Amino acid sequence: MSSYRIQGATGEWEVVIGLEVHAQITTQAKLFSGSATAFGAEPNTQVSLVDAAMPGMLPVPNRECIRQAVRTGMAIDAQINTWSRFDRKNYFYADLPQGYQISQLYHPLVGEGSIEIALDDKNPDAGTKVIGIERIHVEQDAGKLMHDQHPTMSYVDLNRSGVALMEIVSRPDMTSPAEAGAYLTKLRQILRYVGSCDGNMDQGSMRADVNVSVRRAGEPLGTRTETKNVNSVRFVMAAIEHEASRQVDVLEAGGKIVQETRLFDPGTGTTRSMRSKEDAHDYRYFPDPDLLPLVLDQAFLDECRASLPELPDAKRTRYTDVLGLSAYNAAVLTADVDTAAWFETLITASAAKQGKDEAAVAKQAANWLTSELFGALNKLGKGLEDSPVSPTSAAELLALIGDGTISGSIAKQVLEKMLETGDGAAAIVEREGLKQTTDTGAIEAAVDAVLAANADKVEQYRGGKEALFGFFVGQTMKAMAGKGNPQLVNQVLKAKLG
């Protein structure tokens, strides 16, 4: 995927991509006011005097917003600037009550960091690539204009006005739509682990400005365009594909790329010009005189670091190296923080129920979760978050498999019943009589019957056709309605067949 090239009429072109991601910080209150930040609230119900920029109102930084941005910076191994400052970005628009956005141009809170992306998440051996992150700064969101409420007027909803955003600016280190997609996915994963952003792109909690330029191999960077506010991973990839091809077409036709801001149309998968550099605002940035520089002390930094959870890469490594999971399972189970949390609750409960340590039950749990539960939930059109089976009841099921009470195939039936009824695994096994038989007498009787009924095959087996062993196992299990203990069935068969 690193060899992504656009085949133009005149040859190959490379694509250079940088992303500026706006991530809404998960907090109860806005960046500089105490207003709530609930999504989907009635218009203008989450607005304080500060958010509406009433005369004489002043911003006061919300400690939790700063804390979350710092924790995010730490999660990408970035430099945390213990001295940073807020600047005003001045422009007039009806969704911007102050007439300026409070942002951080000159001295951002978080400096250089990086994240590592997998070049192919289906193939752990495909390698990784480090994408540089130039900075993270915090800033206010604007309100929203509504143009469809009145025939001649626009309405303003200030609920989002002043909501805290992190702007996470990458280096132009990505060279294909897939890399950009992987970067955005990984970034979202980290943010959700840290808990600094819920990553809900469809609700606008996370959106990307996509910077794209093209060049021939070995040439300096071309002029870039910036496609604003793209709100899904798929759209980001589509926007890059379209924009890169468009730029190649323009250049090959002898034209020039204009540095401009563009908009992505999800309907057509294309971008169109919004404003060019000539129309660009002069934002007249200057330090916000209402706010003192932000100075972070060591105790604050220590708390931020101490409160960081295990991050995705570390977790994935632990899953393979300590818990012994396959690379694939480790990747699947760590992809989302909630999945990992579910899995970890499951193995803790399983270990307790089975009286083993977590590493001893993890592999069974991981296999069951990724192949059995995910599949079953998928059929029901549900996700893990609304699974009718909780990690503790799943642990009960796994314990029944573990101690030989039921076999793996019976466990499938039990899971189905659990999803259907919400009852516990043990109760279902008891009620339906699904317990595995370890009564050697019963097994011997069943084996005798099977061997008697298949005398010809017994002859063949004894004549050297050992592959028939599986057939006898199957027949025995069938005769016992699946409840025969597989190990005992094997033993008895081996003994009787000589």
Place this chain on the structure above:
Amino acid sequence: MRNNRSERMTDLTELGVAALRDGVASGAFTATEVASAFNAAVEAAQGALNAFIVTTPDAALAAAGKVDAARAAGQPLGKMAGVPIGMKDLFATKGVQTTAASKILEGFVPPYESTVSQKLWDAGAGMLGKLNLDQFAMGSSNETSGFGNVISPWRKGDDTTPLAPGGSSGGSSAAVAARIAPAATGTDTGGSIRQPAAFTGISGIKPTYGRCSRWGVVAFASSLDQAGPMARDVRDCAIMLEAMAGFDPKDSTSLDLAVPAWEAGLNADMRGKKVGIPREYRVDGLDADVAKSWEDGIAWLKDAGAEIVDISLPHTKYALPTYYIIAPAEASSNLARYDGVRYGLRDLPDGANLQEMYAATRAAGFGDEVKRRILIGTYVLSAGFYDAYYTQAQKVRALIAQDFAKAFETVDVILTPTAPSAAFALGQKSTDPVEMYLNDVFSVPASLAGLPAMSVPAGLSRDGLPLGLHVIGRPLDEQGVLNASLALEQRAQFSAKPGKWW
């Protein structure tokens, strides 16, 4: 009887903050009597002086009623109990129109109360009304108000030419000087408390930046704006400043420090104190009256026991240009919120789009001086000019602060004139902005450095107009400033007041 009462009420308006507070506390008179007396004086003077944009006699009476009831019930009384004051119309007052003297906010009634005004009401003060000022506190003569000039109560002898009360707190200075308010709030960005105090023969102190909360005060230049009291004398200012100051978590630049007992700490003994006289303030062509009053001030402080020291503040000459870059830059951004969208004036010409609505609203709502400063501020912040102006100005501002810090290694306070001249006639300087800006030449450096500074009356010019002396102190040393000012006040024996011609 009726005559007696009327006389007594006239007497009440002659009293300052301390005397009113003490008289109400001792029962010599009631707070209601005080409020009524000042309400009547306000009403009688309003037509002539135009000191108020709105008067609020009922608010004054209501506050007084509460104080009288509290006293009757034996409850403890606040620092300002029974003292009605004028509130500069830059402070948001809940339920009372707040305009910053601009047409763009005409009719705006805030649903909130500024921290400073709330503290004053909590201390038992009452509100006589909202005082006129230069529009958005931009001006030195009160001629930029959208609600008409304030006329100084002072006149040059029999000459009836209307004089400037100074600015921007011109309504405040005129009201206190005219005895229609015992005290008033002011705000000072580059001299807006001190220069009008000097022009009208009253006292006013701008405390250290951060002492008084800016929350609910219409912003002009955030890094410079400070509220402070304007009153008849130093003690009254100390009392009122105690009531106004204090940490406010709603203002990030507010200082989280206890408020000292400034009134109790007043002490005019200057023995052991050093007073700096900055040579750079001896500008060419300094007005002879001003020069003489400065010499008087030096002699008085010597008499009070102080040692006089020549000092240098080498970057003084850059203070005014620096101020006129930083203040307009901040103002151009602070005033962007007056856009016709949410409150205040909206001028929506037929078929206008958003940009045209902005332009029409701001063209109609802002006065010329406000527009001039928005233009200057927008210019100095624009791409290509930012470093040459704004960045450079910030560097010079730091150097000016350094000058003071160095001087204060040697001296305890600095003495200068407050303004380069006595009050001028309305219209005399309003056509030449630079001439007008020069009025702030002595007051601006302390503003840029965030230092406490006070103006006290020093005497009269040959024309019979008040002159002020200016005491600048170390950061947080309001006490030192008040004490030196008290030493001046005791020796100046300033008792002149304007004749009542209205």
